[in-house]
Amino acid sequence: MADTKQVTVTAVSDEVGGVAADLARASLALARRFSAGGTMWCASPNWPFHAHHVAVEFVHPVIMGKRALPAVTVPPAADMVASLRASVVPGDIVLVLADADDPAVVETMRRGAAWGVETVWIGAGGRRPEPGSANHVIWLDTENALQASELFVRIYHLLWELTHVCFEHPGLLKPEPECTDEVCITCSDEGRPAEVVSVDGDEALVRTPDGHEHIDVSLIDPPAPGDLVLVHAGFAITAPTQPGRPV
Amino acid sequence: MPETTDFLYPFIEGDETDSGTLLEDLARSAEGKWLQSSALREATLTQSAAQVHATATAMAERFQAGGRLFTFGNGGSATDAEAVAHLYTQPPWGRALPARSLAEDQAVMTALGNDVGFDLVFSRQLIAHGRAHDIAMGFSTSGNSENLMRAFAEARKQGMLTVGLSGYDGGRMAAEGTPVAECLVARSDSVHRIQESQAALNHALWAAVQEALASSS
Numbered sequence: 001m002a003d004t005k006q007v008t009v010t011a012v013s014d015e016v017g018g019v020a021a022d023l024a025r026a027s028l029a030l031a032r033r034f035s036a037g038g039t040m041w042c043a044s045p046n047w048p049f050h051a052h053h054v055a056v057e058f059v060h061p062v063i064m065g066k067r068a069l070p071a072v073t074v075p076p077a078a079d080m081v082a083s084l085r086a087s088v089v090p091g092d093i094v095l096v097l098a099d100a101d102d103p104a105v106v107e108t109m110r111r112g113a114a115w116g117v118e119t120v121w122i123g124a125g126g127r128r129p130e131p132g133s134a135n136h137v138i139w140l141d142t143e144n145a146l147q148a149s150e151l152f153v154r155i156y157h158l159l160w161e162l163t164h165v166c167f168e169h170p171g172l173l174k175p176e177p178e179c180t181d182e183v184c185i186t187c188s189d190e191g192r193p194a195e196v197v198s199v200d201g202d203e204a205l206v207r208t209p210d211g212h213e214h215i216d217v218s219l220i221d222p223p224a225p226g227d228l229v230l231v232h233a234g235f236a237i238t239a240p241t242q243p244g245r246p247v
Numbered sequence: 248m249p250e251t252t253d254f255l256y257p258f259i260e261g262d263e264t265d266s267g268t269l270l271e272d273l274a275r276s277a278e279g280k281w282l283q284s285s286a287l288r289e290a291t292l293t294q295s296a297a298q299v300h301a302t303a304t305a306m307a308e309r310f311q312a313g314g315r316l317f318t319f320g321n322g323g324s325a326t327d328a329e330a331v332a333h334l335y336t337q338p339p340w341g342r343a344l345p346a347r348s349l350a351e352d353q354a355v356m357t358a359l360g361n362d363v364g365f366d367l368v369f370s371r372q373l374i375a376h377g378r379a380h381d382i383a384m385g386f387s388t389s390g391n392s393e394n395l396m397r398a399f400a401e402a403r404k405q406g407m408l409t410v411g412l413s414g415y416d417g418g419r420m421a422a423e424g425t426p427v428a429e430c431l432v433a434r435s436d437s438v439h440r441i442q443e444s445q446a447a448l449n450h451a452l453w454a455a456v457q458e459a460l461a462s463s464s
Binding site: 016019020024025027052053057060062063145146150153154157160161162165169 | 262263264266269270271272273274275276277278280281282284288322323325326327329330333334339388438439442443446447450454
């Protein structure tokens with residue numbers, strides 16, 4: 001018995017260091033998105049119960065008087081990319097609990113910028129998601145599956161608690177000011193992410209956070225629906241990306 | 248939530264523009280709650296050690312006799328029921344054991360809720376599935392959910408082993424005359440911290456069941 005107990009009764013409190021700051025930033029981002037009318041889409045291919053738990057926390061708060069917030073579970077049997085592509089609108093949140101190498105999750109997160117959604121990736125283990133693969137990565141170092149599962153519950157409980165603290169600060173929930181600097185790379189159409197909806201010869205219909213638009217794809221290899229491209233001045237300027245290939 | 252940060256920002260309302268202070272405050276709050284959760288976890292596991300051992304031994308006997316584990320709960324506790332069924336059937340190590348969450352089938356849940364009422368959604372399923380060697384395990388933070396009490400009563404009637412995970416002071420699940428044979432309690436008045444310690448209890452209990460099965464085979 002003593003040995004068995006030690007398997008699970010291991011110290012867990014040291015993990016909080018970096019996680020606390022990541023949780024703070026993610027909570028403020030969630031509060032901003034919710035305040036602007038966003039919906040949170042929760043998915044966990046391997047642990048659907050965690051996704052269900054996150055959604056029910058936000059929809060039906062355990063503390064009376066707290067706002068019910070729109071959160072939805074992506075059905076575990078669904079094609080995650082197809083399901084979310086059909087459902088999300090710019091301003092939404094996609095929160096995923098998954099390993100770093102889950103292919104459906106990698107594909108989903110890569111599309112976050114083109115869909116205009118805030119992405120949150122919660123997971124554990126020595127292998128972390130590639131840098132920049134989500135807006136918020138909240139990661140635990142533990143390789144112990146049971147310990148990770150326990151701490152995931154803590155993490156999404158805290159995410160809910162901190163998000164509601166942010167609602168007490170309405171001044172900080174306003175949209176980020178528009179960039180008006182003429183040489184600002186972010187705003188200068190330098191290369192906006194887009195997802196191809198359909199292709200007709202040298203022209204393609206693509207989806208961006210600003211809506212659908214027609215672009216010229218004659219400068220790149222012919223893309224297929226679902227491919228990600230970068231758009232500059234009405235032209236696709238990068239070849240379609242494949243899973244595992246750098247964007 | 249007991250913590251409100253209003254007192255730190257006496258003159259802000261809608262005019263606050265610098266998020267740096269709030270982010271620092273949120274991170275500090277997260278650290279504090281994290282440590283509270285760890286402390287409750289250790290206290291709960293320490294206080295429950297003997298009961299976890301006894302419960303696991305009884306559960307292992309049921310599994311060896313061909314018994315199955317049925318789990319149930321409402322809301323977040325329904326997801327705990329799902330997590331436990333997942334852990335027993337698809338364990339990270341050890342022996343896979345038959346387990347199922349009664350809250351998972353939405354056709355059954357909505358049929359029963361609509362036709363006979365929500366108080367009976369779990370007990371009715373135990374009437375259909377239960378056998379004397381089985382185990383009924385219910386999760387609640389208050390320990391007072393009527394549909395859990397009905398399910399435990401039905402399980403007890405059938406001779407099943409009844410196991411409950413509760414919070415606060417245990418509630419009805421731990422009160423005198425309860426149909427719950429073994430009620431493990433995470434003693435806190437925060438629903439979130441209770442659920443976090445219940446997750447630890449679930450894992451300790453599962454590991455002890457595996458240990459009991461390994462040492463008896």
